[in-house]
Amino acid sequence: MKFSMIFILSNTLLLLSSSAFAKIASPPSLSPTPAPAPAPDFVNLTDLLTVAGPFHTFLNYLESTKVIDTFQNQANNTEEGITIFVPKDKAFQALKKPSLSKLTDDQLKQVILFHALPHFYSLADFKNLSQTGSTPTFAGGDYTLNFTDDSGSVHISSGWSITKVTSAVHATDPVAIYQVDKVLLPEAIFGTDIPPAPAPAPTPDIAPAADSPNEKSADSKASSPSSSSHDGSSSYKIISYGIWANLALATVGVLVLL
Numbered sequence: 421m422k423f424s425m426i427f428i429l430s431n432t433l434l435l436l437s438s439s440a441f442a443k444i445a446s447p448p449s450l451s452p453t454p455a456p457a458p459a460p461d462f463v464n465l466t467d468l469l470t471v472a473g474p475f476h477t478f479l480n481y482l483e484s485t486k487v488i489d490t491f492q493n494q495a496n497n498t499e500e501g502i503t504i505f506v507p508k509d510k511a512f513q514a515l516k517k518p519s520l521s522k523l524t525d526d527q528l529k530q531v532i533l534f535h536a537l538p539h540f541y542s543l544a545d546f547k548n549l550s551q552t553g554s555t556p557t558f559a560g561g562d563y564t565l566n567f568t569d570d571s572g573s574v575h576i577s578s579g580w581s582i583t584k585v586t587s588a589v590h591a592t593d594p595v596a597i598y599q600v601d602k603v604l605l606p607e608a609i610f611g612t613d614i615p616p617a618p619a620p621a622p623t624p625d626i627a628p629a630a631d632s633p634n635e636k637s638a639d640s641k642a643s644s645p646s647s648s649s650h651d652g653s654s655s656y657k658i659i660s661y662g663i664w665a666n667l668a669l670a671t672v673g674v675l676v677l678l
């Protein structure tokens with residue numbers, strides 16, 4: 421007797437709960453607007469690089485070598501995403517005489533491809549990456565970069581030049597764009613004597629050959645704690661990137677809401 425009571429009770433409960441569930445479950449299918457539209461999160465690299473920077477020289481090379489299509493395609497169509505290191509216009513001006521102009525078209529394309537990794541890395545990921553040694557770039561083969569994380573500041577070695585990440589222009593999966601101090605010169609090209617270099621460097625260790633005197637004095641200024649006008653303007657710029665990034669994020673937010 422008791423058993424059947426319990427049986428009936430539990431059955432009623434089951435019925436109640438399932439009908440309640442059905443009531444809860446049905447409305448969404450009737451609602452006319454399917455809210456979470458599969459947002460095509462398209463990042464226009466040309467747009468980003470036009471607004472930030474100035475990165476005009478790099479952008480021009482991206483376009484003249486058509487590498488922009490490779491990068492944009494990676495950003496558009498892969499789960500892996502992309503990480504791009506972008507030197508400012510000043511970094512190209514600081515290159516010594518036999519700069520990029522002496523390269524063949526193929527070499528120039530390799531140099532530009534060398535500035536990106538076929539994977540999205542947040543700044544925090546570089547700590548991890550510094551343990552793995554040589555990291556492949558879009559240029560493939562011997563064109564690898566090494567990363568070291570020096571208490572939060574990311575240093576990049578190409579074997580021929582050493583530089584560091586100075587700010588994050590954009591870092592939202594799947595696209596990361598970081599500003600770097602110098603043009604990344606691949607040892608596979610610059611380690612040979614293809615660009616008839618003026619004097620230097622039998623040993624790659626001493627090789628930050630891309631330094632200009634200008635840059636050196638700027639570096640030494642920056643390393644002193646004094647607040648020169650240089651320091652002020654660059655930190656102002658970094659802040660303004662932050663504002664741009666926030667604006668971009670806000671825009672994305674609004675788009676997603678729409």
Ligand SMILES: *[C@@H]1O[C@H](CO)[C@@H](O)[C@H](O)[C@H]1NC(C)=O
Nearest residue numbers: 462463464465466467468470
């Ligand atoms: C990306 O932005 C550039 C510059 O604003 C524009 O010319 C180009 O048409 C855009 N590309 C796409 C696919 O929206």
Ligand SMILES: *[C@@H]1O[C@H](CO)[C@@H](O)[C@H](O)[C@H]1NC(C)=O
Nearest residue numbers: 460462489490492493496497
């Ligand atoms: C990337 O996606 C945008 C928007 O869907 C499209 O207009 C553009 O042609 C795509 N570019 C590439 C290289 O896939």
Ligand SMILES: *[C@@H]1O[C@H](CO)[C@@H](O)[C@H](O)[C@H]1NC(C)=O
Nearest residue numbers: 545547548549550551552553
């Ligand atoms: C990064 O660290 C995570 C866990 O700490 C590990 O699973 C992953 O393999 C590491 N990635 C690289 C590239 O070393």
Ligand SMILES: *[C@@H]1O[C@H](CO)[C@@H](O)[C@H](O)[C@H]1NC(C)=O
Nearest residue numbers: 552553554566577578579580
């Ligand atoms: C990069 O790291 C690998 C492994 O630690 C090392 O063999 C190689 O010499 C390094 N290359 C550069 C350019 O620092």
